[in-house]
Amino acid sequence: MVGTRTGPVADLVVEVVRLSGVAGRALARVAGRISNVLTPLGWAMIVVVPAAFVAGYGLGWMELVLVAWAGLVIAVVAAIYLVGRSPITIELRVPHSRVVVGEGASGQVTVVNPRSRRVLGSTIEIPIGAGLAEVVLPNLRKEAVFIHEFAIPTARRGIVPVGPVRTIRADPIGLVRRELVWTEERSLFVHPKTIAIPSTSTGFVHDLEGNPTRDLTNSDVSFHALREYQPGDERRYIHWRSSAKTGRYMVRQFEETRRSHLVVALSLATGDYANDEEFELAVSVAGSLGIRAIRDARTVSVLVSETTPEFAKRKLLAVRPLSTVTRARLLDDLAVVESAPTALAIADVARVAGEQVAGISVAFLVCGSGVTASELRSASTKFPVGVEVVAVVCDPESIPGFRRVAGLSILTIGYLEDLQKSLARSAAA
Structure with a gap:
């Protein structure tokens, strides 16, 4: 900030601050990308090579100079392995999203080379629960398809995350390692075992949705039979046609319905x-x-x-x-x-x-x-x-x-x- 000051000096300060901010953000992005691909051996190489150059030329040790140049060549070759992106397409399928504990479950990875040229092989990693499955992908000819099926453990209840599938690009020495994610994560629900049990009609709430039981009652919605009138019965349940035929008052009797x-x-x-x-x-x-x-x-x-x-x-x-x-x-x-x-x-x-x-x-x-x-x-x-x-x-x-x-x-x-x-x-x- 330069306040209300104007002039060449103030403009220079503003420009320096702006450029330093841009440079800082760019360096942070580069550092983040480098840290994502470097292995511990790669970090060691970054420290050893400059130190060997300084010590070799400073002290006149040609052996250290040779070590430094050899390390630099190896680092350049390792970086070449990270260039470009594989043209393949990868699909992850888990046919069943729910299984019972102990049942067999499997997933499938399909790799397709849609290009008209051969694709070199690589390594595919598939996280399965707490484990990790590694699949060696062979060289694929043009329009070739590679299918790999794998088992999913279902010995315990729970949710087993499967994926995402990622490919690994790394140099033979192990200085760099780049992971490319190709699919989303899938979830497999492992349910507990259950068994079919008999239905029960136990309940006490009378309503139209209830199930009739063998218990008889004087007031409900499930008609059962007729019986003779007894003192205390409600007159509204008298069946007048049957009463006229028999000469005695007959009332409706119901089966009790219950909703549990x-x-x-x-x-x-x-x-x-x-x-x-x-x-x-x-x-x-x-x-x-x-x-x-x-x-x-x-x-x-x-x-x-x-x-x-x-x-x-x-x-x-x-x-x-x-x-x-x-x-x-x-x-x-x-x-x-x-x-x-x-x-x-x-x-x-x-x-x-x-x-x-x-x-x-x-x-x-x-x-x-x-x-x-x-x-x-x-x-x-x-x-x-x-x-x-x-x-x-x-x-x-x-x-x-x-x-x-x-x-x-x-x-x-x-x-x-x-x-x-x-x-x-x-x-x-």
Whole structure:
């Protein structure tokens, strides 16, 4: 800044400042590009070659001069490897965006040489999750196509990022390395295992969308039969035509219809599980229950524990709802849930769910063997009166079973397949 001064000196100062700024930005861009392609060996060469020139000519050591010139020639040759861009086109395909844990999954890289001349081979890198796959691309003749299929690991739930595919151009010595990105990243959702379970019509809200049950009632929308009038019956339900034929008052009797609002509460507290196997089984149970409710077009809420921040002064009493719009959306959310030491235990999850979710008719509490029967009984009391509470304890070391504790149904399962039998036994009890 030169203020209000004018004249040749002021103009010179302004021009110098402007040019220095332009030069500084240009040097920063060049330095950034150089740092992106130089390897540690390349940086060492940048230091050694000038030092060898100075020391060799300054001290008269011809050996150092020869070393300096040899290093300079090698650096120039290495730089030639970075010139230009390969004319090939690369496409990354992941045929399936969602798979079940343990299922086979694969991806495909297609390389095409659209030119009329041969293209030299190079190395292709494909990041797959935490790993990296390297593919040696051979020389491609004109209009040649190279296809490479690779496996994607699905041993664990989660989201596996695949790509972006990049080619590596480097000199044989390893002074420079240039990465060219060709594709975008793809994501593969690895869902938990689920199993088909029987439908349930448990619920207490009467409406036109409900499912008829075997329970009979005097007022509903699903007509069942006629019976004789009894004192206390409402006159509006009298069937006058049948009454005229029989000579006695006959009233309509209905089947009770119910629409269930199911709550599936999954504990993410590490202390509620003895090991990772129990937790994975619990995630599969929650997914199976939620999918059954979605298929039955029921109102369902799938809730998981929130995690208390590390330096919080008090425990965070909150739950996180998962998406139940579609089966795929629910499984996408379940694919990324993880247990945590500071996550809410099942009793606190039940407490928050009972306070925040309205109109609950059935609540499933899903946990591991770290939760005792008395703790489950305490958790069941957090829901309003009349809510049917079913606890599903995942314990591969125990024998599958069913028992009732003070109005609470406790299902113990060792494998996911045990859930079908346990629910059927619970419904018949």
